[in-house]
Amino acid sequence: MKGSADQYAVVGHPVAHSLSPFIHSLFARQTEQSLTYRLMDVAPERFTERLQEFFTAGGRGVNVTLPHKTRALALADELTERARLAGAVNTLAVRRDGSLLGDNTDGAGLVQDLSVNLGWPVRDRSILLIGAGGAARGVIAPLLALAPRRIVIANRTAERAVALAAVFAGLGALEGCGFEELGGQRFELVINATSASLTGDLPAVPAAAFGADTLCYDMAYGRGDTPLTRWARELGCRDAVPGWGMLVEQAAESFRLWRGVRPLTAPVLAALTGRTAMPGGSAD
Ligand SMILES: NC(=O)c1ccc[n+]([C@@H]2O[C@H](COP(=O)([O-])OP(=O)(O)OC[C@H]3O[C@@H](n4cnc5c(N)ncnc54)[C@H](OP(=O)(O)O)[C@@H]3O)[C@@H](O)[C@H]2O)c1
Structure with a gap:
């Protein structure tokens, strides 16, 4: 040693x-x-x-x-x-x-997992980031550094998402809103940065956010699926992974x-x- x-x-x-x-x-x-x-x-x-x-x-x-x-x-x-x-x-x-x-190191950890372990290029993709707490804030700059087409931050408390988007506004295409304002928009990557999974809850994002080719990434992890990765699969999402x-x-x-x-x-x-x-x- x-x-x-x-x-x-x-x-x-x-x-x-x-x-x-x-x-x-x-x-x-x-x-x-x-x-x-x-x-x-x-x-x-x-x-x-x-x-x-x-x-x-x-x-x-x-x-x-x-x-x-x-x-x-x-x-x-x-x-x-x-x-x-x-x-x-x-x-x-x-x-x-x-x-x-x-x-x-949280943002670097997410980006490394996406880009290297999962082989999923962020460049030019549309991203929905759910949550506006510490974990969400930590990953925004590292994600924007990879030049996604846009990131929408959606949060249960909409004002927190809007405020967070304003903090990073100079770094790339970024907006903040509540869940309802997402309407029928579909995203190529959906990242769950809420703590909802810890209590077995689902964040109230519209099902339309997920398509068959959407990667659903839950920062939470546990035995098997999280509530969000399970739901995404039920919606027909082929790739849904927890945050191990x-x-x-x-x-x-x-x-x-x-x-x-x-x-x-x-x-x-x-x-x-x-x-x-x-x-x-x-x-x-
Ligand atoms: N895999 C990893 O390495 C890693 C690293 C860091 C964090 N994480 C995970 O990321 C998660 C968030 O951590 P954090 O530090 O950001 O927590 P936090 O600062 O307490 O933020 C919690 C967020 O979750 C939202 N939320 C809580 N319950 C919800 C519900 N039932 N429905 C919808 N939204 C809900 C809150 O919305 P409001 O603003 O409306 O309250 C807020 O945006 C935790 O599960 C944590 O374990 C994982």
Whole structure:
């Protein structure tokens, strides 16, 4: 094994469901990196204090999940451009001078899964992005960088979608609206960035959004179909996938930031989706 046993963790509340320790232990074994990676359940009011303790004790980096991604943004000494655009940090890394770099690898994870794992070119395609929370915000700039024809952000609370579209207006063809305003429009890619799947719900998007050739991508993941991927299939959609690939790819980006090596993701994705006791929920 190379290097010393550096310490990493995933910080969330709750966090017991997180698959990040499993994923990063496989990455470490594969790349022969000596590190430990653990769960840290931290209540919001103790976030800064607990992280400072962790880093003072020699911790080298953390993944940050709900509900702490904007707290992590405030804690970082410097942000990557993609974290600044995302308005949230899912990865913190201690640099040589002891300062904290905040990054956001969610968008890169989605784009890598779409473009490489699924072989689905985004260029010139029409995209419906459902949801206007942190996950949606994190993927807009990376998607626009691939020059889609247009992205429509639709959200249950329409004003949030309109406001989000305004933030990124200078980067490409983008609009925001409520579900009803979608009317009969059909899209080539539908991405679910809502947390509706976590409660077994379907976002109320019109069925017309899906055609047989539409790729339905749900950022949520669990055993088998999510409510949205199941519905899309019922509507005749040939390709409907949950967000396992995004989960593994965003983790690989974090690992690369910390360790300087990007692990192979295919074996880890296969190990995760092949697990007999997969969790039913979804969270990174
Ligand atoms: N695969 C991955 O690696 C990965 C990475 C990041 C996130 N995710 C997943 O992405 C999802 C969203 O995370 P987030 O951080 O963006 O959450 P968030 O900031 O809390 O945003 C939640 C979004 O979901 C919408 N929503 C919630 N319940 C809904 C329902 N029943 N019908 C329609 N819309 C509903 C909200 O709409 P309102 O604005 O109207 O409340 C809001 O747009 C989670 O499932 C998370 O696990 C996956």
